[in-house]
């Protein structure tokens with residue numbers, strides 16, 4: 099896979115995956131660079147899989163310089179790739195004429211039908227958290243954020259009427275909701291089978307007020323009947339936000355609408371102590387994008403102090419997804435080992451970026467992860 103601006107980093111292994119890479123804006127390139135180095139080493143030490151990375155232009159900077167946020171050639175190349183890695187895009191001062199920010203990641207989610215935004219919330223042993231609960235153990239749940247409709251469906255289509263009134267439309271469709279809930283129950287089952295969770299799904303909505311959410315909940319309950327081995331619960335979003343802070347251990351898998359998922363996943367990152375620890379995967383039937391939950395952090399960009407762990411953990415999610423999709427157990431094991439390496443670094447508390455109270459640089463944290471990976475490497 100080549101193209102204008104392509105940067106290839108081939109490794110000579112049996113199965114080579116083509117990865118589309120969006121460096122993005124702000125801290126994006128700073129956290130992407132060491133992540134690709136880590137992936138290169140993980141692949142190199144495996145001997146059974148490798149990566150070809152293709153860097154693709156898109157983002158707010160690209161819009162400022164070229165008048166387009168996501169070139170068709172980038173979208174086409176992303177579509178062809180085995181997986182897509184994205185750091186973060188958008189800058190507060192660079193906007194479309196309608197006043198909204200440049201957000202090609204939304205275009206990618208729509209174009210590639212990435213309906214399931216998987217956003218884990220996991221407190222590692224020894225890891226700090228602002229929560230004042232006596233026992234912080236057992237905070238390990240996943241938010242599934244529907245990512246192609248809900249309140250985001252009117253992205254670019256909202257209207258302001260005579261400077262007096264603004265309107266956006268929320269869309270919930272049966273087709274996407276059924277796929278979303280089936281994906282969610284399957285994930286809860288996978289977690290149950292691997293001992294990570296009790297096999298429980300909470301549908302988080304606002305069905306007490308909005309017809310669209312009553313419909314969302316109705317479809318959830320229909321699909322729950324087809325998955326009787328998984329406990330199905332419903333919660334209103336305001337109470338769910340409270341419980342995420344007061345007793346987060348009650349959650350295993352949360353499934354929710356796009357906007358609620360956007361907000362709750364940042365709350366989840368807050369529980370973990372930093373947005374710099376929150377990875378994500380936007381998954382569809384044929385494509386997947388792996389990116390941190392956080393943005394381009396313009397306030398710290400260019401200083402080499404951004405926390406690279408959310409990006410590295412997103413790369414681990416990519417390894418896990420590719421491994422499962424292609425039946426390559428070694429990739430799944432490598433994903434676990436990379437996760438474990440991050441746990442080692444966080445638990446020791448010796449090499450942390452300033453968002454976690456430390457003074458390490460982006461590069462130093464990535465190096466520490468690599469060292470921990472080498473020590474506990476599955477190879």
Ligand SMILES: NC(=O)c1ccc[n+]([C@@H]2O[C@H](COP(=O)([O-])OP(=O)(O)OC[C@H]3O[C@@H](n4cnc5c(N)ncnc54)[C@H](O)[C@@H]3O)[C@@H](O)[C@H]2O)c1
Nearest residue numbers: 186187188189190373374391392393394395398404405453
């Ligand atoms: N997925 C994405 O690409 C994405 C997500 C959210 C926001 N954005 C865009 O990013 C820009 C900035 O948005 P924002 O400031 O509201 O949110 P943000 O996530 O960029 O930053 C919020 C706060 O978290 C900190 N932070 C974020 N990531 C960090 C990291 N890896 N290490 C250390 N600290 C980190 C920032 O310094 C800031 O204080 C906006 O243009 C927004 O639209 C993009």
Ligand SMILES: CC(C)[C@H](C(=O)O)[C@@H](O)C(=O)O
Nearest residue numbers: 187188201203204360391393
């Ligand atoms: C930047 C923005 C468009 C994006 C979203 O709202 O989806 C971000 O907040 C996220 O969580 O991925």
Ligand SMILES: [Mg+2]
Nearest residue numbers: 360361364391
């Ligand atoms: Mg967000």
